[in-house]
Amino acid sequence: xxxxxxxxxxxxxxxxxxxxxxxxxxxxxxxxxxxxxxxxxxxxxxxxxxxxxxxxxxxxxxxxxxxxxxxxxxxxxxxxxxxxxxxxxxxxxxxxxxxxxxxxxxxxxxxxxxxxxxxxxxxxxxxxxxxxxxxxxxxxxxxxxxxxxxxxxxxxxxxxxxxxxxxxxxxxxxxxxxxxxxxxxxxxxxx
Amino acid sequence: xxxxxxxxxxxxxxxxxxxxxxxxxxxxxxxxxxxxxxxxxxxxxxxxxx
Numbered sequence: 001x002x003x004x005x006x007x008x009x010x011x012x013x014x015x016x017x018x019x020x021x022x023x024x025x026x027x028x029x030x031x032x033x034x035x036x037x038x039x040x041x042x043x044x045x046x047x048x049x050x051x052x053x054x055x056x057x058x059x060x061x062x063x064x065x066x067x068x069x070x071x072x073x074x075x076x077x078x079x080x081x082x083x084x085x086x087x088x089x090x091x092x093x094x095x096x097x098x099x100x101x102x103x104x105x106x107x108x109x110x111x112x113x114x115x116x117x118x119x120x121x122x123x124x125x126x127x128x129x130x131x132x133x134x135x136x137x138x139x140x141x142x143x144x145x146x147x148x149x150x151x152x153x154x155x156x157x158x159x160x161x162x163x164x165x166x167x168x169x170x171x172x173x174x175x176x177x178x179x180x181x182x183x184x185x186x187x188x189x190x191x
Numbered sequence: 192x193x194x195x196x197x198x199x200x201x202x203x204x205x206x207x208x209x210x211x212x213x214x215x216x217x218x219x220x221x222x223x224x225x226x227x228x229x230x231x232x233x234x235x236x237x238x239x240x241x
Binding site: 088090092106108110112127128129130131132133134135137156158159160161 | 222223228231232233235236237
């Protein structure tokens with residue numbers, strides 16, 4: 001299932017003519033059952049219209065943090081909660097004006113970082129990252145350091161197609177060896 | 192009296208089972224992979240199941 005923010009009602013006028021935005025304080029914004037929220041005190045998740053800052057901005061509406069942590073030493077955090085545990089999630093993301101590192105953490109314990117995430121509002125770009133797992137997860141956290149801003153353009157989620165499970169072959173081999181040993185042991189004197 | 196073979200089995204079987212369990216649990220975390228290609232992601236995902 002794929003989603004974006006084109007259908008979100010934007011009820012505030014932006015600084016530039018024809019632009020608009022909306023803010024969503026906790027519990028945040030839910031699109032297609034996927035909740036976007038922030039744990040930052042006093043924070044909100046915003047949606048900006050296409051070209052909100054300039055013609056260099058993204059050409060479609062996008063999700064971003066409100067500017068609430070700059071200078072406070074607190075990271076800007078987005079928490080994405082899926083409607084149910086899934087094994088696949090992906091998103092097009094960026095950082096707003098300055099290329100920065102984006103940190104991702106899944107509720108199944110996996111985490112990774114992407115350095116030099118594209119500056120969406122000044123360059124109009126985003127980067128895709130997808131997570132495929134054999135261990136289902138329900139939340140994805142996107143974290144950027146204080147003074148940086150995260151951007152999400154769209155997302156997709158579902159079930160990773162079945163494939164070979166890492167370790168399964170070794171597990172089967174060990175089981176086979178144990179079974180063989182047990183069969184051999186039956187023919188041996190026990191004492 | 193234990194034979195060498197039966198001793199081997201009694202000692203090695205629990206160790207092998209523990210190793211297999213460790214591999215199985217270890218693979219759970221290691222089995223999350225990152226893809227940077229949207230087309231590869233969609234190809235590996237049964238969309239609509241969500």
